[in-house]
Amino acid sequence: MDPLNEKPQENINEDQQLAGEDMDMENIIHNEIPGVITTTSQGITEFLKTTKIQDLINWGRKNSLWFMAQAMGCCGVEIIVTGMSPMDTDRFGIIPRNSPRHADVMIISGYVTKKYLPALKRLWDQMPAPKWIICMGDCSISGGPFYESYSTVQNIDKIFPVDVYIPGCPPRPEALIQGFLELQKKIAAKKDKGTAYMR
Amino acid sequence: MDTNVGPDEMIIHMGPQHVAQPGPFRLNVKLKGETVVDSEVELGFIHKGIEKILESKTYLQGIPIVDRICYLAALTNEEAFVGSVERLAGIEPTERSQYIRVIVEELSRIQSHLLGYGEYASFVGFVSMFMYPIAVREQILDLLEMTTGARITHSFLRFGGVRDDLPEGFREKAKEVFANVEKALQEWENMMETDLIYKKRTVGVGVLTADVAKDLGVAGPPLRATGVPFDIRKDEPYLVYNDLDFKVCTETAGDIFARIKVRFAEIRESMYIIEQALDQMPPGPLFNEETPYGKRTPIMRIPPGEVFYRVEDPRGEMGFYMVSDGSDKPYRVKIRGPVYPTMQALPPLIEGVQLADVVGIAGSMDACTSEADR
Amino acid sequence: MDAEQIIKSLTTKFPDVISDAKVDSDIRISAYSEAEKIVEVCKYLKEELQFGHLSAVTAIDQIQKNEIDVVYLIASYDHPVVLKLKARLPRDNPEIESIVPVYWNANWYERETYELFGVQFKNHPDLRNLVLPDELLGDWPLRKDYKGFPNRTAKNLV
Numbered sequence: 186m187d188p189l190n191e192k193p194q195e196n197i198n199e200d201q202q203l204a205g206e207d208m209d210m211e212n213i214i215h216n217e218i219p220g221v222i223t224t225t226s227q228g229i230t231e232f233l234k235t236t237k238i239q240d241l242i243n244w245g246r247k248n249s250l251w252f253m254a255q256a257m258g259c260c261g262v263e264i265i266v267t268g269m270s271p272m273d274t275d276r277f278g279i280i281p282r283n284s285p286r287h288a289d290v291m292i293i294s295g296y297v298t299k300k301y302l303p304a305l306k307r308l309w310d311q312m313p314a315p316k317w318i319i320c321m322g323d324c325s326i327s328g329g330p331f332y333e334s335y336s337t338v339q340n341i342d343k344i345f346p347v348d349v350y351i352p353g354c355p356p357r358p359e360a361l362i363q364g365f366l367e368l369q370k371k372i373a374a375k376k377d378k379g380t381a382y383m384r
Numbered sequence: 385m386d387t388n389v390g391p392d393e394m395i396i397h398m399g400p401q402h403v404a405q406p407g408p409f410r411l412n413v414k415l416k417g418e419t420v421v422d423s424e425v426e427l428g429f430i431h432k433g434i435e436k437i438l439e440s441k442t443y444l445q446g447i448p449i450v451d452r453i454c455y456l457a458a459l460t461n462e463e464a465f466v467g468s469v470e471r472l473a474g475i476e477p478t479e480r481s482q483y484i485r486v487i488v489e490e491l492s493r494i495q496s497h498l499l500g501y502g503e504y505a506s507f508v509g510f511v512s513m514f515m516y517p518i519a520v521r522e523q524i525l526d527l528l529e530m531t532t533g534a535r536i537t538h539s540f541l542r543f544g545g546v547r548d549d550l551p552e553g554f555r556e557k558a559k560e561v562f563a564n565v566e567k568a569l570q571e572w573e574n575m576m577e578t579d580l581i582y583k584k585r586t587v588g589v590g591v592l593t594a595d596v597a598k599d600l601g602v603a604g605p606p607l608r609a610t611g612v613p614f615d616i617r618k619d620e621p622y623l624v625y626n627d628l629d630f631k632v633c634t635e636t637a638g639d640i641f642a643r644i645k646v647r648f649a650e651i652r653e654s655m656y657i658i659e660q661a662l663d664q665m666p667p668g669p670l671f672n673e674e675t676p677y678g679k680r681t682p683i684m685r686i687p688p689g690e691v692f693y694r695v696e697d698p699r700g701e702m703g704f705y706m707v708s709d710g711s712d713k714p715y716r717v718k719i720r721g722p723v724y725p726t727m728q729a730l731p732p733l734i735e736g737v738q739l740a741d742v743v744g745i746a747g748s749m750d751a752c753t754s755e756a757d758r
Numbered sequence: 759m760d761a762e763q764i765i766k767s768l769t770t771k772f773p774d775v776i777s778d779a780k781v782d783s784d785i786r787i788s789a790y791s792e793a794e795k796i797v798e799v800c801k802y803l804k805e806e807l808q809f810g811h812l813s814a815v816t817a818i819d820q821i822q823k824n825e826i827d828v829v830y831l832i833a834s835y836d837h838p839v840v841l842k843l844k845a846r847l848p849r850d851n852p853e854i855e856s857i858v859p860v861y862w863n864a865n866w867y868e869r870e871t872y873e874l875f876g877v878q879f880k881n882h883p884d885l886r887n888l889v890l891p892d893e894l895l896g897d898w899p900l901r902k903d904y905k906g907f908p909n910r911t912a913k914n915l916v
């Protein structure tokens with residue numbers, strides 16, 4: 186089961202228990218502290234759903250899309266160039282980060298092989314949510330020139346929740362920037378797969 | 385590598401995602417304190433089976449695939465592939481196309497060395513130094529894009545010629561760009577020669593001697609930095625390199641400082657070669673019309689035979705061993721890349737050095753994982 | 759040293775081992791060797807004939823002849839001649855002595871030939887898979903009768 190769905194369900198169970206007759210001692214004590222409002226994650230999502238605060242959060246998120254520097258294939262060279270001075274992506278808040286733990290966006294830039302897939306999954310798990318995936322280049326979209334190879338994995342979109350696809354072999358750095366802008370639009374419209382909206 | 389660790393030892397895995405890597409590979413280093421006692425390279429994270437794919441494609445379809453063996457030296461890969469097919473089929477490229485090939489391949493060498501230098505500089509600690517070579521490299525890529533229409537993967541060479549002629553205004557643009565490159569090189573050299581910290585981190589680090597380098601099978605700039613003038617362009621001249629005047633750049637120290645100096649000297653030499661080629665280039669057709677295969681025949685049946693053809697890649701000796709059985713597809717292709725032995729030589733090279741120097745040494749070898757994996 | 763001299767020296771030293779030695783061009787020669795004697799031949803090449811640079815080790819699957827040819831491409835730092843040395847092995851049980859004691863950099867080439875073709879290199883220091891994932895080991899993907907190629911699992915095939 187995917188971890189995003191796991192937590193809210195647990196909380197729902199807790200909530201039901203809390204609402205039941207036998208409230209446990211701890212909760213009562215919390216309620217009694219003056220000035221402290223306790224709430225549940227269900228409550229927070231309700232709040233987000235009914236107010237404009239999610240728009241504000243998304244505005245912040247979309248303007249600081251840090252991506253993980255991870256050159257996987259030929260397209261990786263264009264990632265390097267995109268992160269450097271000639272393209273100047275800092276103006277969009279797009280900055281390369283070396284560690285997956287600092288990154289918001291993972292760019293799958295090339296062929297995913299059977300040997301690399303476990304590592305890629307692990308990198309994805311190491312990234313803190315909210316996080317997004319951009320498929321860059323034909324290889325990650327459909328297999329590209331290596332679609333029939335014995336050692337590559339096809340159909341990456343079934344394994345990862347991909348938000349933006351950038352065709353090309355390799356796409357130019359400008360295309361990658363456009364991909365980021367599309368992702369920003371998607372986030373602003375609350376249509377992205379990376380944020381856990383409780384719809 | 386022995387995975388049992390002693391009381392004050394530990395194993396660090398660098399990779400497969402590591403910023404100091406041009407592509408995914410894993411370097412397991414065993415440390416005693418800060419010193420490397422043992423190490424091991426794991427490859428195959430981007431093994432795509434290019435050799436098998438080439439067996440299932442016609443010769444012409446193979447050109448885009450070989451572009452992607454090493455994306456930093458796509459044109460020299462193409463030269464190795466196209467050249468070996470030409471030797472099997474007995475096609476002689478026209479003279480003008482040979483000059484054009486030399487020009488684009490040397491441009492490709494310049495851009496590869498520039499990117500290699502940038503990566504390496506960031507590995508030894510000059511992170512902002514990465515920005516400068518990339519900015520200069522963009523200008524070289526503009527030249528390549530003017531000619532071939534692509535930035536990285538060109539598919540530009542054809543059997544017996546090239547796809548397109550040099551565009552108008554190429555010579556003027558090239559002059560302008562080369563002046564910029566020369567200026568930048570001087571600036572960086574000044575910085576490298578005078579900066580004490582940089583020198584402390586590079587002079588005498590990762591030293592290879594000529595005998596050891598030969599034993600390890602290393603080729604290209606790391607070998608030439610030890611004083612061995614081994615360059616396929618001189619030893620086994622292909623295209624029109626015989627008619628061009630250039631020297632093989634060597635250094636004697638064999639450390640990472642010397643390797644970068646060799647690369648800088650090679651950038652200058654390449655620019656000199658291009659200027660000569662632009663002057664000497666004769667007019668004429670781009671394609672040899674008299675081949676048995678005509679101009680752009682997608683299907684060419686090549687007589688049975690074997691060939692091993694070597695070219696000088698930016699990273700060393702690149703060779704294609706090709707076996708034909710008379711059909712329109714190669715029977716077997718072996719790609720002998722220069723990075724494969726270089727990566728293999730990494731463990732003996734980093735034994736006994738400090739952990740902080742490992743990335744610097746690895747960066748100075750200018751590895752390209754994609755080509756080692758194929 | 760030129761191509762003719764090298765062939766002469768090689769055939770006089772190993773008359774029963776080397777066969778089919780011929781000059782392909784000024785700078786290319788090829789020869790077949792008996793599989794059992796490959797290490798001695800390589801040692802002689804390296805020490806006496808200045809073939810100090812092993813370019814590659816690979817194999818060719820000759821499925822019609824039911825053979826696998828192991829190919830050694832040996833070059834030199836001192837002269838421009840490249841020798842293509844081949845050894846014929848039976849296809850069902852290909853086994854040959856490792857040349858790592860002679861050429862250090864044969865190590866990875868032999869590992870790669872092992873995992874892609876299934877050629878066993880005896881006395882190799884560390885014969886494991888290098889580029890293939892563990893689950894593909896044993897399929898020998900570069901043999902001609904490999905079933906997993908072409909792979910048709912990509913969903914947007916035309």
Ligand code: SF4
Binds near residue numbers: 259261324
């Ligand atoms: S899409 Fe093309 S350029 Fe990008 S990684 Fe794949 S083959 Fe290389």
